[in-house]
Amino acid sequence: MHADHNWITTPITPDLLRGALDLERTERGLLPHRLPAWARAQCADPQLAMAEAQPSGVRLVFRTRATAIELDTLPTKQVYVGAPPRPDGRYDLLIDGRPGGEASVTGGNTLTIDMTAGTAEKRPGPAGTLRFTALPDGVKDVEIWLPHNETTELVALRTDAPVEPAPPTGRKVWLHHGSSISHGSNAASPSTTWPALAARLGGVELINLGLGGSALLDPFTARTLRDTPADLISVKIGINLVNADLMRLRAFGPAVHGFLDTIREGHPRTPLLVVSPVLCPIHEDTPGPSVPDFGDPGDLSGLSAGKLRFRAAGDPAERAGGKLTLTVIRDELSRIVEQRRADDPNLCYLDGRELYGEADFAELPLPDKLHPDAAAHRRIGERFAALAFARGGPFAPDGPLAADGPLAAELRETGRPGTLS
Template sequence: MSIKHDWITTPITTDLLRGALDLERTAHGVLPHRLPAWARAQCADGQLALVETQPSGVRLVFRTRATVIELDTLPTKRVYVGVPPRPDGVYDLLVDGRLAGQASVTGGNTLTIDMATGTAEHQPGPPGTLRFTGLPDGVKDIEIWLPHNETTELLALRTDAPVEPAPDRGRKVWLHHGSSISHGSDAASPTTTWPALAAAISGVDLINLGLGGSALLDPFTARTMRDTPADVISLKIGINLVNADLMRLRAFTPAVHGFLDTIREGHPTTPLLVVSPILCPIHEETPGPSAPDFTTLSTGQLRFRATGDPAERASGKLTLTVIRDELARIVAQRAAEDPNLHHLDGRDLYGAVDFAELPLPDGLHPDAATHRRIGERFAKLAFTGDGPFTNRSA
């Protein structure tokens, strides 16, 4: 027997969203963006357009007495030709900061990507509804974390009791930028990407500008970070510049300086941590670009390989080793006049010993267990003791 509820529909507005920098009104509802409209207008790259709408770190946050919550969404699901289907995106429900439920939405739009030809086809589909029931009675703070790897239009929020914006808890805001690893890659759910885990452990509010394939020192990303209020900031730089084979060392060094200069225009004394790449054996000494290894598809798994020539390092091609050395040098040079600028070797988050135990399944991206390890280590190294993000350092 179904139970009838007196539903209250609450408009989804910016005061109910955390982690998004823009909210676009669409024909169906609203679409959270992780880059503002002016920044999106400066780059026509389809990869960036896709990943910045995948709401990693974006969550609905509100206070309510409701015991039942429904959310209508229109997801866009990726399908790769020749690759086993990806699971539906996961929504994590937190009640007073604790995981209380998970759900997925079937249906939705489909984006079919052919990596062999570089083409993509969009097929429209129906919206779906996720439902959380049996929530504890009484006033509580609710967070619904949207799927980190699935573009998600928000259509309607329904509850059986009124909703109001959650009060500001006065927590530090951590602004982070990085690659698909920071975006969440193969994490199990949106609250278990390594930045989300580190934020939860450290008691800070996350704004995640991890942009899969798009941590490319773009000036509009630096300006976005410059203009976004934050108490602590981190940049994870390297792997995308190698696997995209985007620039040479001659361009890399001034681009890093320029990126840091721009952030400092808006955050002159904010603790700023530059993180070099985690270990990735295919690109430690071999330049990019990366390419899918289609020979592995017969086993049901996609892997990546490095297609550059190690000898090309002499002409300025970037490898992870080159980038780590140069980032350490740049930060040491600038830190003489910028005591709030810090450096972390990414291999302290995931190095050779970790790779032996938890190898990267596709050659590039960490799995769920590795996300947890990286998140726990980052929280310890950045937010505790003498870490750059402790109150003592700020």
């Protein structure tokens, strides 16, 4: 702790946090979760446990005159055997909604993952401190976005002026669920994942339930979405079901219906957008599972060079037996939404290739064959905001089917809307 400030320690309480659905009291501090405890108790999958405890979209939000801020945290850092060290998780500072700095925390626990053996070992480590100094004087709203890819226990918050919860913004709450791309894999920072960028462009408050490797139509996730207050909801469905080779077409359709039915139990008329997968060439017509492509030991594209890539381990011929591909999933999602819209006019469909398609892949290829890079995250966020939040979009104030909305006019004329349906 620096001694050149008269530090005030403020307890980290729920009213200073946004984007978390549960807060666990630990020996060291407070651990944000993105699934409630009852949901976590219904699944023993370590991948889900890791993903939901990584605070994508979770941020400390407060009002203060402080010009210096210190935050003690205890991160859990992932170390992959045979790969170079991953960069420390990034914390983004926003002041009155504008970028104001970035920082990282060293130390912390380590989770050593051996992908060849399928094992993980956790070792304890010390908490660390991040600092933001020389901030502008005067009353301001401060947001500290926690690392989207690093489990983070909040230990202590210190400032050189008093802190109070920021007043409600009055903005609508957007609740989003998706896979690792929605979680933020390969994004540059927590405030530049595509959902975070889209939320800022759309002027909404984000709750991000993007769960890396874990968008699997789990009933407890549907109930979590059902029970979470929200004004706008989107669900991005598909890629993880192929990654995990989890179900066949016979199970997929009813599972999607059940997932949407459950959400509608708590949000019967909330605008609900179903988004199919973005382009992923290895799985467009080839089923999963997705497996690490370690490459030849002498191949610089292998894990030894820190450039892990993935490949599709399925056989295209297996589609005849009901195995899922992204093409199959998009067709089925489009059919399901079209069928349900007869009784649910607030339901819409977005083909994920409108967010990232063939031309985008040619310009901004997926570095590991599965996940977009930072530039593609920005493009996806901008595209989503333009399609969903702009006038005529499903999340716009006029709504997709408002009497004077363009989608409504197109529906009246053709019976089918265009990009969004």
